[in-house]
Amino acid sequence: MNRLLGWLPVLQWGRGYDRGALGDDLIAAVVVTIMLIPQGMAYAMLAGLPPQAGLYGAMLPLVLYAMFGTSRTLAVGPVAVVALMTAAAAGNVAVAGTEAFHLAALALTALSGGMLLAMGLLRLGFVANFLSHPVISGFITAAGILIAASQLRHLTGAPITGKTLPEVLPSLLANITAVNPATLVLSALVLTFLFWSRKGLAPALRALGLPDRAAALAAKGGLLVAVAVSTLAVWGLGLDRLGVGTVGDVPRGLPGLSLPPLDLGLLGVLLVPAAMIAIVGYVESISIAQTLAARRRQSIDPDRELVALGAANLGAAVSNAMPVTGGLSRSIVNFDAGARTPAAGAFTAVGIALALMFLTPLMFHLPRATLAAIIIVAVASLLDLRALPRTWAYSRADGAAMAATIAVTLLVGVEQGLLAGVALSLVLHLWRTSRPHVAVVGQVAGTEHFRNIRRHVVATAPDVLSIRIDESLYFPNARFLEDTINDHVAANPGLRNVVLMCTAVNEIDASALESLEAINARLRDAGVRLHLSEVKGPVMDRLARAHLLADLSGEVFLTQFDAMMKLAPDLTARTLGEARCETDLARLARA
């Protein structure tokens, strides 16, 4: 029973569900539904799918997430970056807009859902950790730019195509004369209104006398205003006859259920993109969920989130939808509107179902340019161009990984960009740890503390070298370790003792163990003893299984201070000093 409760959080929060929570969840659901109807259709269009795929993606997946998810406020559904990745992956198999393309997208959804579910059940969520923040941030910025570029077609009415900037820019220039003036004017008006409404609508409504919270919520209806007004304009002014593209027929009613195509050849081609969609979707979703949960002191279980997102995507795959994940803007709106439980998501699904049953005829004249403008406004908040110089200033390696991710994504493609970023992060990490920082340390006067002789005023004994290698000792730096100790010993002929201070050594692998054995043997031959100090428990446990400790010419000390009290007792005691002890005694007398 506890196990079942664990996997179905709905059984926990459902028991305490009351009228207060119901009211709050219903309000949040209405606000989110109003955003989701145009966004769902827009993201389906971005993914190269018919508009209803986005609406279907806001039904069954939301109900499944409400049952399995551990976040109280995450709003699941179609999101922009995953839609772009879907378009890129399915585009490798079929032409956007065709039935084969839609089937490929469904297979992709099923595959990434299955992977998420498997990762959750096998507790493999740590795989997502290999996407560093700079890589994911660079990827989302670059994806945002590509998404905006992909909407040029709908904003201008000209047949601008291409998946990457080197494809889109020439196409833009070649089609500059094919721009449809009516479409361009409509786009400009809708974009202006939407960008203004993000900041200006709530104050305007308050100026009209609405209370603060109501004004903030009603301002989320800016999308609805843009949709309604532009649809009415097309219908009333006959803009479609001037070349303004519209959504057209959206099938009325709920989606049918069917298994996605599971042809092995197709699955093979979609394996890598499905894994990327799963991981990017998961990382986006869990970041949002954790941020929101922390604000209300709730907690998220990463493995169960994987299961819930997996179930949601499998639900999307069998209901003719598209890949889904937690979306940033709708989750924040859901949270701000006061959603208290995942029931808000289920109510949203009901709202979408009602829209599919009764409102689809109204969408016939909805201009594609309006949906494109909604996408542009949504991704504008994803772009963080200042992150690159900021990251570069903090760390060259992180900055380089971010720059590589952005450049490769924009110039080559989304999958390649993500892979390039991950690969570069790993290589740079290995390169850095292969030549770690090394400090010769001495005793800080008046303390038992030992620090770098170049940064602090410290005392050292002439015949003792205390050296701190600031890295785990493992294969990339095993030879470095040997060279470093050899160089120091060669430069100090009077040495009798070398103390390797292991505070920063979190692992000693088999390669480094061999290096330490070689160092120990060479130092012994040269009449120098090798000691270790401050070796961590887990490292010591492992060393106990090897020969090094038995062969060691010196000792293993609990602390660097103990080592120096043994090897240079007078100097060390004098450096610790009388003054310190008197201060301590005085403090004790007071205590």
Next chain:
Amino acid sequence: MNRLLGWLPVLQWGRGYDRGALGDDLIAAVVVTIMLIPQGMAYAMLAGLPPQAGLYGAMLPLVLYAMFGTSRTLAVGPVAVVALMTAAAAGNVAVAGTEAFHLAALALTALSGGMLLAMGLLRLGFVANFLSHPVISGFITAAGILIAASQLRHLTGAPITGKTLPEVLPSLLANITAVNPATLVLSALVLTFLFWSRKGLAPALRALGLPDRAAALAAKGGLLVAVAVSTLAVWGLGLDRLGVGTVGDVPRGLPGLSLPPLDLGLLGVLLVPAAMIAIVGYVESISIAQTLAARRRQSIDPDRELVALGAANLGAAVSNAMPVTGGLSRSIVNFDAGARTPAAGAFTAVGIALALMFLTPLMFHLPRATLAAIIIVAVASLLDLRALPRTWAYSRADGAAMAATIAVTLLVGVEQGLLAGVALSLVLHLWRTSRPHVAVVGQVAGTEHFRNIRRHVVATAPDVLSIRIDESLYFPNARFLEDTINDHVAANPGLRNVVLMCTAVNEIDASALESLEAINARLRDAGVRLHLSEVKGPVMDRLARAHLLADLSGEVFLTQFDAMMKLAPDLTARTLGEARCETDLARLARA
């Protein structure tokens, strides 16, 4: 001039060269030459090349290494593992024994020589560090087994083929009836003699009255005895008519010089294998050179070794030879025979030249079975099967990488085996650092030292959590860091202060910085202050470029002791204790 001296070590040791060094070098050269003549031909045969390719590889390359190398005693030339890798790589392009195969091997030699030279000039030697000791040891063991398997053909006279065990074993079974009895008997006799002579020849010679050192050197002539006796046996008994394969015609005279084929398509195919040959050859060579140099307190310059090996391989490529590197057994013989300078290598080249000019007719009847036996004896010393359980016992990750290298090399191939080992080492390292060891620490009584509360008797303050994360904070564990701190804070409602003890933190990358900022904000909201202690200099330098320190709710302390003296002064001073201070004062009085 100093620069030139740096790149041409010959100009340094050459100036002090005297008659004593000349005598020692000459003796070593004679012993090494006697080993090299049969070994060179045997390794050429192993590589699928004509026997003279191995002898040519022991001429110009040795002279070039003598000029550029920094090791006094490394014996360069054809070696078994690199010969096997050459056979595998050239075998992907052409059939062994053909002219196209030889041209491919020469292109491979030129390419790996060029890479070594470039790595040396660009100081990229650290790339070799990514081969961990367990991976290289597993690879050499597996290569040794494949080398032995490849010689079954010559040892039995049956046409046994195949590059991997799943190819060789069925071929062995299928050809069991094709074994040539005369060849098999000859092989058994030669193998028995060679294995006995490794241990038994020197004592036998001493028993005959030879002085110790002379007996040890003369015992290296066991190879020569085997070669001479088996050649005479073929010639005298007409064994070739019984089906014993012989070396046949070896062209008399020195190799001609010519440029290897530099066709772009061929170079593209050989790029990855050439890089692997370069790196494996370099790692083998530098390990031997460093071990021998350390015994005589000499030093090796890794970048110049790359240049010297690069020059040696380019020399091999233009003189119709094969890839060369430093060989273990001949280097040890060279060292033991008393070689004092690289001139010994140049004298060896002269010895090989003399053999090529005058001795080739004598090699006509040399049985291939004898060369195969020489290879078997040489690789037997490479096999270290006990390394696998020993490594596994010390570290599961290293053991797994080693086992994967051995299994993939034996079952799939040499290149795949090496790549699998390197990839698995990296993935296991990342996996481990993504979930680091975490210790809650307290003060060890009577000291300023703080250790794990689970392993030591320590004092802790109830409202202060001191926590030590035993890993650099970087992207694979950034989320782990957040989860860990959140869990601890959630479990301790009375907390007022968290001290992150950073002794083991060698880097804080941009991902971890964001996590720390998030932790700081959440703790502040919960009324808990976040402090840092013992932050290393380079980490602090970088943090100074970010916002974290300005936003930090707590302080940065030089030591964990300082932190506790501020946050829980009475407890900390009491734990430090009167007794300690009195001991120190007494010690000072004595000093």
